[in-house]
Amino acid sequence: MASEYLQELELNLDQIIAMQGAQYAIYEESFNTDTPSGSQLAARLGAFSTVLGVVFIKSTSKGLAAGIVSIITGMVSSQKSLLASYVKDGHFHMSNLVNFLRANTQYDRIKVKLPFLEYEHADGNIRFVTGKGIITGAHNRGGTWDYMN
Template identity: 30%
Template sequence: MAREYAERITVSLADLKKIQRAEDAMFDYITGDLDNAELSKSLSGVSTVFSVFLLSTVAGAVSCCAGLLSGLLSDSEKDTVIRLINNGHYDIRQKIYFLEDNPQYDLIEVKFPFIEFSTDSGDIRFISGKGVYVRCHIKNKGWEVV
């Protein structure tokens, strides 16, 4: 019951780092490396970027992740989700490097691919692959198409 699509998001370097931390924690939960309490603790510091995942609270994030594992995903689907999250994670890291290497930019707009799941607790999505730069914001100057 997954839906795949692309959507533009505008993010700063700090946002990307929080998105990466959130995806790390959710990935670790899905692979069995974190339990509910550990996931909750890991996500508490990055809740300002939850809208990227269609979430609003830490409890909602934990509940949606638990919903994915409680029968929503078969073993083969779980392997696919893990692969897609890894692909997204890799690209998020590339976008972080780009902003670190280009400090003239304070924001980037990226069209990312997402995979979205509906659970009994709500919807959750993950960045699932390589995003395309749409434009970059130059500090105190405006947007530049890339």
């Protein structure tokens, strides 16, 4: 069973870049192949271990990879295709967050409401960023927060 929701996270540029890389690895190893491999996905996700628990709920690359492969192999083709498009969209839209922080170097982190799609799994839930986040605040380096509408 899946549920959709928004959740606000506080993230710095390195975390956003790692999120984007992890979600791309998930797309490439899980949806861009006929037979997803948990071991290959886990190996690729290992590079992004600092954000796995924050974004995807699972804190280890092996746990996340095994859960994703289990969820995907239990889907019919149309469900898998829909989830693939959501994962791809989430990856694409994270570029907006990267671009915001690179263009506004006075900020060291942001608060952003991200859309998630979360799947219940026997070994714990797994979620994916599915679209464009809404920046709600930006932290001035060594200072205060500027809040956005």
